[in-house]
Amino acid sequence: MNEDSALAGPSLLAVADGMGGHPHGDVASAAAVTALTEPPAAGEPAAALAAAVARAAARLEELAAADPELDGMGTTLTAMAWDGAGFAVAHIGDSRAYLLRGGDLFQITRDHTMVQTLVDSGRLTPEQAADHPLGSTLLRALQPGGDQHPDLFRQDAAPGDRYLLCSDGLSGFVPAGAIRDALAGAARPEDAVTRLIALADAAGAPDNVTCVVADVADVAEGAADPARREPQLLGAAAGRGRRARRTRRTRRA
Template sequence: MANSSELRLTAVSRTHAGCLRAYNQDAVHVGDYVLAVADGMGGHAHGEVASSVAVTVLAELDAAVAAGEVAEIDKSAALGSVVGEVLRRLDALAARDSGMHGMGTTITALLWDGASLLGVHIGDSRAYRWRAGVIEQLTQDHTLVQSLLDSGRVTEEEAAVHPRRNLLVRAIQTGGPAEGDLFADPVQPGDRYLLCSDGLTAVLTDETIAGVLADLADPDAAVDHLIDLSLRGGAPDNVSVVLADVSLADPTAD
């Protein structure tokens, strides 16, 4: 593997309200160090508020890392603290406005440290790694159906049409606890990392997503095609995609 000083990460994003929703409760962040997708819930304005708060907290972390305010050994802890900070801010908003009680959001975020991507995840948005033609889901859906799958109580086929397949068992939601999953993934040149809301994966299979990442090297084209495929498939929910490519840095660049 190349030395971390020789690697760079570049990312693009796109979000769309989908075919059936009149509004978009998703929010994305693409910064120098932090990439994120947040899928808000709790009604039109409130879902948008929740996801906006999530990406605001993540943008603040991005700025802190860029400013050298987060030590290397503290990056994972800083990323992990995002979930609690988002919950604190949502609870504070709900305390001032009772109409916001119950709002919440998912978070799937990656933090670049030059050699690996650190991740935090809660909810049913997803992170994937595509490497040499093979796609791997790095996150576990925090849904009722996923728990039924894990326990062997339903099959993959039954899960795909389960009437409560969108029911979350973990998210950042006012008035309750929230605990995110933390992970780390060492990178290699040529890797592609995809973050997406469940609006994409509800329509496209992992195989379809992998095919797009394999066929379209241009990241903007790949993201546009993924969104367009989801829209052609009916896109019943908001759809958000962040795509990051790991490559060798240009040694002649400033």
């Protein structure tokens, strides 16, 4: 069973979906997410995030070199770092980031999958892609010896925006319209996560399901700076068996 890791903080969000089987997947996802928490070098958030992803890739190479049994491991990684007015985004694999703004849902990342390439070329429709047998075939991931180059871009943000980072245990089984309704209808990020996990369960998702939901909000003058709070490591990165309120994982045998 593949294992997910996540990170939820006031200025840094991430989801990683490990691959290579249990326990190799959890080693990969945990290593990738943990690398994001290391003190960044001075510079812009975009450069710091890119450097953190490079550290994560290097760490996987080191682990595989030390233990040949880990050579087939890998992980997706979708991460967002706040820069004061928006987010630096790093993305590789088929975990996703969504934006809910003004009641509309936008997928802001692009899947690095064979099926997405076929959709982009016009050889498949999105409807055909949903049930395609190559749906889980990744073209890019953080993986020893693989293509380690993530998409790097900036996402503008505004108060009232709600962001969702999720593994494909959610996006592969719950339609975009249902995701939109769950995000739009929840008063708090925690409520949205609970609803999304329930939808994935009801849809029969056979894989781990990890969701991180965060709102962009104005900080009142004189209030404590939320950016000073420590981010939470979740899932495999926090240790097996631990759970947190913003991320839940579900399994089916």
